[in-house]
């Protein structure tokens with residue numbers, strides 16, 4: 001194992017921090033070479049300026065600007081991959097401890113829309129969490145429903161009935177995957193083991209359980225498609241005359257573990273916070289803050305896990321893994337425990353590059369070797385104390401704060417029940433509430449009300465942050481800024497599995513939101529550089545954040561750069577070194593190393609060449625569509641013209657158990673051949689993408705048909721041809737029918753923009769071209 005001086009080794013019988021050995025360090029070294037090549041290309045560009053060896057000042061400047069950014073960006077990425085570490089946890093050691101010694105954990109699941117996020121999916125996530133290997137009386141599961149949907153409540157009520165059969169079954173047979181849809185998916189991986197089969201009663205129970213699950217699924221489906229009406233009355237009466245954006249607080253204790261025994265079924269609570277039309281609700285961040293307060297006043301566990309509704313616990317020991325980190329490391333080294341994001345519905349050859357597992361691994365493991373991984377919004381365990389903005393040291397000033405109710409009130413709001421729970425957390429006193437249902441009844445709905453947070457620090461110094469639609473990065477950064485480190489816990493099998501969008505329009509919406517959200521953080525007082533200067537964010541950690549936050553901006557530079565070849569072809573100029581120049585060698589070597597490295601990495605991860613190409617291609621497509629739009633949204637928001645909304649990502653319905661093999665992903669309305677094929681809709685995001693294609697096609701066509709092009713080099717042509725290849729799915733879209741075709745309104749608008757672009761290029765040529773011939 002390679003020792004690294006900048007990585008402190010922390011070890012305990014529960015959790016070890018281990019530097020990752022040389023293969024990844026080689027990655028860093030190769031990237032160092034690429035960095036040197038990038039720098040030498042910049043030097044070449046400067047020299048060509050001083051030698052007066054340029055034929056177009058505009059392209060020179062733009063190319064220099066973009067290349068400087070690429071070099072800087074590459075340097076930032078190198079920083080991340082320089083000292084990767086991994087954490088190894090030993091849950092079996094912890095599970096030997098007495099249940100009484102294990103801390104309580106509140107489990108949060110968020111859902112926002114019963115149509116985009118099928119309730120059966122939320123139900124599976126909830127069941128997988130309630131069934132984990134951990135004393136049941138130490139767990140409570142809270143579901144936030146931003147959709148205020150009686151269907152969601154109904155589904156959870158059904159789920160709680162099923163849970164009473166499912167959880168004992170899972171524990172009896174040590175089921176490995178406790179999301180029933182997955183367990184019963186028919187996939188070979190989840191077939192009962194030989195040992196189980198030998199037990200005579202197993203088959204009977206297995207079949208019975210499968211039938212129960214099917215019944216529950218059917219009931220929920222029938223309620224969803226209206227075949228069976230939910231009866232308004234009892235618990236559902238409160239939903240009458242409500243809409244998603246206008247309704248009172250609804251909190252229902254669906255199931256209470258009254259015996260409080262380790263073998264029981266964990267509590268299950270439904271929460272739909274109050275919403276009113278003129279009251280900002282801050283999307284997911286707002287929902288998380290309400291869950292924090294409601295759970296505080298009810299079970300008040302010192303630790304909280306949060307997952308998105310599509311992300312089930314794939315490893316039954318997941319809470320034990322997390323507790324190994326919290327109990328095995330020094331508190332300041334373990335502010336939160338983030339599990340990698342992994343997905344189960346990956347499309348073949350990953351056409352939309354949604355499988356970011358490799359990238360996430362590099363970033364997560366890399367940052368883990370600095371000040372700790374970023375918080376990625378789901379699959380993460382937090383400390384309640386830090387979420388409230390307190391220090392982890394029980395020093396005098398905290399005790400002081402505790403007495404000072406006024407200070408607490410100012411920052412955390414004015415609810416007696418909730419403030420009492422906060423005081424308890426400050427004292428590290430974890431005695432649970434006696435009776436959940438009466439606690440819920442007494443709890444003023446105020447803590448989940450839409451004006452509770454007015455004048456408090458919620459959304460700024462307390463809880464999940466409101467200043468960005470990527471509330472996760474913002475919130476994690478606040479914790480790092482306060483000087484704490486976080487942990488990256490790669491359990492095996494993976495801790496959680498979620499879904500990725502499986503169609504292009506949905507992917508575009510998601511990428512657009514991420515771009516906007518990240519830029520919102522960067523261009524604000526939350527900029528990581530300030531946190532390094534004025535707070536406790538480490539310098540290298542700050543660089544890592546700068547790299548992540550500018551993910552969208554890098555693509556914008558890339559988009560500009562990709563337009564340069566067309567500009568050059570249209571104006572008979574060049575911006576890349578000519579074939580005979582030595583700089584061309586540097587360029588070619590750099591591109592070769594970079595892409596070969598990526599290719600090898602893909603192959604090492606067991607992925608195909610196709611995946612590598614798809615990744616390259618879709619990056620260009622995202623730049624010209626979603627990222628461009630995300631950037632524009634950010635600009636409009638920055639100058640105060642428009643708000644940014646959190647548009648929920650549409651999720652595919654999980655397969656029912658009758659499907660033979662869930663590992664083969666199925667698109668629900670197309671034949672298998674079309675899975676992953678590009679689909680289009682009326683979204684304006686397709687306009688710039690199509691325009692980009694038209695511009696390249698026009699430039700290439702014009703030079704083929706005799707347009708003057710003696711100064712254009714081979715580099716410009718190859719670049720442009722490559723861009724057309726990347727946009728080949730769009731070429732197909734021009735001729736495709738139905739959703740496989742680009743709508744004619746989009747094509748017309750794009751043609752208009754392309755015409756204007758070509759015209760402007762040619763008009764500007766006369767302004768920028770340096771007349772060398774006198």
Ligand SMILES: O=c1ccn([C@@H]2O[C@H](COP(=O)(O)OP(=O)(O)O[C@H]3O[C@H](CO)[C@@H](O)[C@H](O)[C@H]3O)[C@@H](O)[C@H]2O)c(=O)[nH]1
Nearest residue numbers: 110111112146283284287308309376377378469470648649
């Ligand atoms: O008003 C809202 C909007 C969303 N959500 C929930 O937020 C979660 C994430 O939403 P999703 O549409 O799945 O967004 P993704 O882009 O897939 O989510 C990623 O990116 C988000 C930040 O942009 C993070 O919050 C997520 O955890 C992370 O998985 C889901 O459970 C939603 O139900 C709400 O509770 N209320």
Ligand SMILES: [Mn+2]
Nearest residue numbers: 308310499649
């Ligand atoms: Mn999601």
